[in-house]
Amino acid sequence: MTAAAATALPRLGRRPNPGDRTLIILTATATLIILAMLVVVLGDVIVGGWGVLTWEFITAAPRDGMTKGGIFPAIFGTVALTLLMTIVAVPAGVATAVYLAEYAPPESRLARIVNVCIANLAGVPSIVFGLFGLGFFIATVGRGIDIAAFGGQPTYGKPSLIWAALTLAILTLPVVVVSTEEALRAVPRELRDGSLALGATKFQTITRVVLPQAVGGILTGGILAVSRGAGEVAPIMFTGAAYFLPYLPTHLNDQFMNLGYHVYVLATQSPDVDRTKPLLYGTVLVLLLLTFLLNIVAIAIRIRFRRRLSSAQ
Amino acid sequence: MTGSATSHSALTKARTAPTLVRQTRWVERAAEALVKLVSLVSVASVLLILIFVGKEALPILTSAEVHKELTPGALFTPYAGAGYMWQPVSEVPKYNVIPLFVGTLKVTLVALFVAVPLSVAAAVYVCEFAPRSLREYIKPAIELLAGIPSVVVGFFALIVLATWVQRIFGTEHRLNALVAGFGLAFAVCPVIFSVSEDALRAVPNSYRTAAVALGSTPSQTLLRVILPAAMPGIAAAVVLGFGRAIGETMIVVLASGNAALLDASLGHSTRTVTATIAQELGEVVVGSPHYHVLFALGALLFLSTLVVNVVGERIVFGMRRRLGSQ
Numbered sequence: 011m012t013a014a015a016a017t018a019l020p021r022l023g024r025r026p027n028p029g030d031r032t033l034i035i036l037t038a039t040a041t042l043i044i045l046a047m048l049v050v051v052l053g054d055v056i057v058g059g060w061g062v063l064t065w066e067f068i069t070a071a072p073r074d075g076m077t078k079g080g081i082f083p084a085i086f087g088t089v090a091l092t093l094l095m096t097i098v099a100v101p102a103g104v105a106t107a108v109y110l111a112e113y114a115p116p117e118s119r120l121a122r123i124v125n126v127c128i129a130n131l132a133g134v135p136s137i138v139f140g141l142f143g144l145g146f147f148i149a150t151v152g153r154g155i156d157i158a159a160f161g162g163q164p165t166y167g168k169p170s171l172i173w174a175a176l177t178l179a180i181l182t183l184p185v186v187v188v189s190t191e192e193a194l195r196a197v198p199r200e201l202r203d204g205s206l207a208l209g210a211t212k213f214q215t216i217t218r219v220v221l222p223q224a225v226g227g228i229l230t231g232g233i234l235a236v237s238r239g240a241g242e243v244a245p246i247m248f249t250g251a252a253y254f255l256p257y258l259p260t261h262l263n264d265q266f267m268n269l270g271y272h273v274y275v276l277a278t279q280s281p282d283v284d285r286t287k288p289l290l291y292g293t294v295l296v297l298l299l300l301t302f303l304l305n306i307v308a309i310a311i312r313i314r315f316r317r318r319l320s321s322a323q
Numbered sequence: 324m325t326g327s328a329t330s331h332s333a334l335t336k337a338r339t340a341p342t343l344v345r346q347t348r349w350v351e352r353a354a355e356a357l358v359k360l361v362s363l364v365s366v367a368s369v370l371l372i373l374i375f376v377g378k379e380a381l382p383i384l385t386s387a388e389v390h391k392e393l394t395p396g397a398l399f400t401p402y403a404g405a406g407y408m409w410q411p412v413s414e415v416p417k418y419n420v421i422p423l424f425v426g427t428l429k430v431t432l433v434a435l436f437v438a439v440p441l442s443v444a445a446a447v448y449v450c451e452f453a454p455r456s457l458r459e460y461i462k463p464a465i466e467l468l469a470g471i472p473s474v475v476v477g478f479f480a481l482i483v484l485a486t487w488v489q490r491i492f493g494t495e496h497r498l499n500a501l502v503a504g505f506g507l508a509f510a511v512c513p514v515i516f517s518v519s520e521d522a523l524r525a526v527p528n529s530y531r532t533a534a535v536a537l538g539s540t541p542s543q544t545l546l547r548v549i550l551p552a553a554m555p556g557i558a559a560a561v562v563l564g565f566g567r568a569i570g571e572t573m574i575v576v577l578a579s580g581n582a583a584l585l586d587a588s589l590g591h592s593t594r595t596v597t598a599t600i601a602q603e604l605g606e607v608v609v610g611s612p613h614y615h616v617l618f619a620l621g622a623l624l625f626l627s628t629l630v631v632n633v634v635g636e637r638i639v640f641g642m643r644r645r646l647g648s649q
Contacts, residue, residue: 027540041449050483051479101361106365109361127365142376146371150375180368212351216354248604274576277477278577301470
């Protein structure tokens with residue numbers, strides 16, 4: 011159903027009778043409860059973390075067994091991780107979407123298989139990605155590199171930034187593909203026809219006409235992927251995240267600290283939870299701000315983008 | 324263009340057009356081959372996950388070395404004197420997975436018990452009753468709820484929800500199946516909401532107008548026409564929510580208490596399959612029976628969510644075709 015048809019839903023009901031009114035109140039209450047979940051989490055984290063959020067907290071390293079100081083290494087590690095992840099996931103996701111929307115013939119068997127795999131990939135539990143990263147990237151690819159190039163010295167066959175980033179790239183691939191494909195399919199066919207009629211080749215049409223039109227969708231997909239990747243913990247626990255590191259990661263095979271993992275560590279491993287609680291709240295707030303701002307930006311872009319397309323049609 | 328080509332859909336026309344205006348150059352072919360190749364990454368990923376998680380799980384069934392400490396049957400049968408026990412790092416390691424399965428089930432059922440009525444009702448409200456202006460705020464807000472990292476929800480459950488639950492239900496342990504289940508509901512609600520909302524939206528408008536024209540009240544229209552028509556989609560939403568719940572890790576790790584007790588009490592500390600993998604894989608000796616059991620649990624989780632997702636999508640697909648909408 012198109013967006014236009016959906017907005018034209020007939021308003022149910024004349025004057026509601028008591029039964030109707032009960033139903034409306036009940037369903038509205040349920041909606042409010044779900045919205046309250048959002049408000050309660052946000053409110054608690056903001057109230058608990060606001061006072062902790064100082065310049066020092068954001069720019070200093072943890073001290074005194076992670077009961078004092080800041081979380082700069084975790085912020086740095088999270089940014090490095092998601093950046094690396096994006097470099098892989100966005101081009102791969104966009105190319106997949108271009109194939110599905112532009113090249114694959116209708117009824118294509120391959121396209122159907124790719125679609126099924128994307129859907130399933132999106133449903134795989136994140137902890138399974140962790141197992142996969144360990145079994146494939148570290149134990150197989152990394153070990154292979156070590157044997158081939160480093161005389162068996164564990165160089166890449168251990169938890170590393172690169173393996174965690176690649177694991178996350180596979181996890182976030184469906185986000186990019188779905189968003190980009192939707193945007194590509196929303197580009198009016200007339201634009202393609204016009205471009206082809208002017209003598210452009212198919213590849214020229216895609217790169218100079220179709221993709222620029224779909225840039226909103228690609229951006230949305232990329233941002234959502236970053237937001238998702240920045241918040242995931244389970245896939246990176248065994249593939250590269252570290253409890254504590256006295257240095258920042260500088261090489262692809264270094265381990266790294268991570269905001270989400272830092273929250274997990276402080277919440278479960280710390281012998282003195284009451285002393286780490288303010289730090290914990292501060293870390294959660296930073297993580298939440300990061301993922302939330304990205305999400306809001308992505309949703310805003312998508313709403314604007316959809317509106318423009320529906321007004322063009 | 325030949326006569327048969329003109330009878331094809333307009334899409335095919337656009338596709339064959341470039342050959343008319345210009346000879347296909349190598350760049351064209353290379354670009355097409357490249358995107359086709361890259362699109363195979365997703366296929367390869369699913370296969371590699373299957374192969375590499377499966378490969379590390381397989382020794383449970385095949386390796387004589389592993390069988391010295393652990394036979395496949397021992398995973399499901401009680402230990403003499405110890406019963407159904409998961410205790411992989413004791414002097415005599417015990418690998419009974421039943422308590423973990425029961426733990427996952429308990430937490431999942433609590434989450435669904437909370438999330439299903441709330442999410443379906445909210446979807447009904449947004450789709451059928453809410454003024455349009457309100458709808459445009461509610462949907463993105465629920466998307467935002469889905470965007471909260473699960474470790475944050477887990478933290479909130481650990482610090483805040485646990486206290487509330489203990490105050491209200493007087494539970495014996497502070498962290499328990501109830502807290503984990505409530506926390507999980509935060510993550511499951513957006514899933515069930517969005518799939519249910521899609522299902523309600525897929526019910527053709529003619530159903531609504533026909534019901535109203537026959538004199539039905541809004542509640543009659545909803546309960547006797549719209550909900551029955553959307554029921555397969557709502558069932559699919561529940562199935563997909565179930566899949567999300569059994570696979571969720573960080574919320575349950577932080578909120579469930581993680582003691583592998585086998586009982587039916589929701590107020591007791593509990594340990595799920597995902598939490599077990601998350602907590603134990605970091606310290607396990609690579610290649611040990613314990614290591615392989617954890618991969619076997621992961622493989623099982625992977626296969627269950629695969630089945631759940633395929634079933635869910637089948638239902639949605641079948642319903643859409645029957646209702647005749649796209």
